Amino acid sequence: MDTIPAVLRRAADQYGAKPAYVDGDRTVSFTGILEAVRRTAAGYRERGFLPGERAAIWAPNSIDWVVAALAVSYAGGTLVPLNSRYTGHEAADIIDRSGASLVIVADGFLGRHQIDELRNASSLSNVREVIDIAALADLAVDPGAIDETAEAVTPDDVADILFTSGTTGQPKGAMSAHRQTVGVARAWGELGGVTADDRYLVVNPFFHAFGYKVGIVTGLTTGATLYPLATFDLDKTLALIESAQITVLPGAPAIYQSILAAPSRADHDLTSLRLAVTGAAVVPVVLIERMRAELGIDTVVTAFGMTEAVVVTMARDGDPTELVATTCGRAIPRMETRIDESGELLVRGDFVMLGYLDNPEATAEAIDTDGWLHTGDIGVMDEQGNLKITDRLKDMYISGGFNVYPAEVEQALMRMDGVTDVAVIGVPDERMGEVGKAFLVGTPSAEEVIAFAKDRLANFKVPRSVETVDALPRNLGGKVLKTELRNRN
Incomplete structure (x- = not known):
């Protein structure tokens, strides 16, 4: 069957002791990943996590991320990956809107205190437990009957919900079934000619489809050995x-x-x-x-x-x-x-x-x-x-490989005292492809605007430059003429 648990079990049967993941000094075989996933999934279940529930992961690339994510599927749940660079406010919003009952967090990543950020940002009313991914192994228990739960997962069950903002700035959760996540990963691997002889460096973040689906899942379908990088x-x-x-x-x-x-x-x-x-x-x-x-x-x-x-x-x-x-x-x-x-x-x-x-x-x-x-x-x-x-057609631009939706950035900046109007566009950048530029009507300085944005938005969303203007160009319907703003650069 085209389910993530079934693909994981087949990979363990086929590739056994072959390394599945290498992360620094840590190497885990395909058999080892399956066993860790089984025990972790059983740990989720012991904490009340039921098939059909959702679990969010807010962490950078690591072997533990792989185990935590695959265990969600093995326990019959739906995975909700979160951008590791999100602020606590951004992460809490997705957690609340997805209805996640379990959250796995890399507390301390980049010198921050993510668990405290979450608790300060939201009540997290649906969440039963927040777990530090560093303590993931402590969840592991005897698998018991967890294999029966995994076998009950069907190809049409929702495997994952990846959130992507629209031009309204409101994040939307794109739902994929197991058959879709597995199918696209297999197709990508076949077109690239990926095999069990390959050693695959995963720089793309696991929270992104490029890292999760054509990274982790492609590794399982092909037998390639993955080398995850946190940053x-x-x-x-x-x-x-x-x-x-x-x-x-x-x-x-x-x-x-x-x-x-x-x-x-x-x-x-x-x-x-x-x-x-x-x-x-x-x-x-x-x-x-x-x-x-x-x-x-x-x-x-x-x-x-x-x-x-x-x-x-x-x-x-x-x-x-x-x-x-x-x-x-x-x-x-x-x-x-x-x-x-x-x-x-x-x-x-x-x-x-x-x-x-x-x-x-x-x-x-x-x-x-x-x-x-x-x-x-x-x-x-x-x-x-x-x-x-x-x-x-949309105003979205891509900075360093990440989609940035100006409406989301604009909504954040409009909350700043002294800002009366703002429009954000993407401008060319030699290294990042594009970066944000904000056109601002108001009194704050460029430095103040950027500092405000850094406190509320992931780094890739923060405008790199700010230009103060008397008024934004608009058509008769009131829509900002962003083409005119782009022509100024």
């Missing part, structure tokens, strides 16, 4: 590629640009790299050329995806450099794409989400009666179906 550290990454002979390294363009620009790159042997998959931003042709020529990566492909569908299109091995750099490739198996009369990209297929959690209106707006998901992106396709995104 992207350039020197550590270079050293790990060399020492572990990493073969697979997906990531945003900023990852590869940092590696290419690293002063110490020549000191490391990076020739083991064979597969790189990038996207999430415009990819310069010269970057693809340099990845192949200077890093020696044989297969460099680009892809287009979104939380609501995970992976939609993907370039293929052997595609020319120009095509890889200027398009997002073609629809993957079991997915189809088309451009409607307005130029909007529509997507349909097995991996389109079930819908938004507790939001039938938004679901109906996003997915039409024929099953087409309206992406909000403007694009064109060539005769072979290769997709090129040319503009966005």
Whole structure:
């Protein structure tokens, strides 16, 4: 069956003592991961966690994150990953809205006190227990009958809810069934030619579909050994590629640009790299050329995806450099794409989400009666179906591989004393792809605005610059003319 517990059990049967995860000095086999998941899932159950309930994880990449997440599925629950850089207010909002009854937190990550932040931000009325992920092993108990619970999970059960903000700034939870999460992970692995011989460095965060579904789950479907990184550290990454002979390294363009620009790159042997998959931003042709020529990566492909569908299109091995750099490739198996009369990209297929959690209106707006998901992106396709995104209907921009929704940032800034109006846009940045710029009507200084934002928003959402203006340009309907603001840069 296409369920996460079934895939985990098959991986343990097939790959046994082979390393599944390597994190620093810690190595865990496929058999070891299964056993840790079984015991942790039984621990969840002992604490009252029931099939159908939801559990949130707020932590950076680690083996413990993998165990905590897979144990949620094994116990029949639904996983709700949280961005590790969220503030306590942001995390608490998602926890409350998802109705999570269990929360696993990396308390102390980046020198913060996440558990205190949560308690100060919200009453967390639905939550029975908040657990420090460092104490995860203390939950483990004899598995007992937990395998029966895992076997009762069906492909159509909701496996995960990944929250993504819309242009209204209100986060929406995209729900995926087990068959979808497993299916897209398997498709991505097959297109990339990922095998049990691969050593896969996971820089992409596990809370993101790129890290969780085509990271953790792809590892289970292929038998690849995963090397999770809690944060992207350039020197550590270079050293790990060399020492572990990493073969697979997906990531945003900023990852590869940092590696290419690293002063110490020549000191490391990076020739083991064979597969790189990038996207999430415009990819310069010269970057693809340099990845192949200077890093020696044989297969460099680009892809287009979104939380609501995970992976939609993907370039293929052997595609020319120009095509890889200027398009997002073609629809993957079991997915189809088309451009409607307005130029909007529509997507349909097995991996389109079930819908938004507790939001039938938004679901109906996003997915039409024929099953087409309206992406909000403007694009064109060539005769072979290769997709090129040319503009966005939405104002979302991508900073360092993370989606940023200006409306959410604007709502936060409007709570600042002295701010009477604000608009945020994405502006080009050599390293991050795009960063935020705020146009402000009000009295606070740029430094004060940025400090205010840092206290309330994850770092990637914080505007990097602020311009004070007398008034925002608006049309007769009152809508801010963001194109006019972009033309000022």
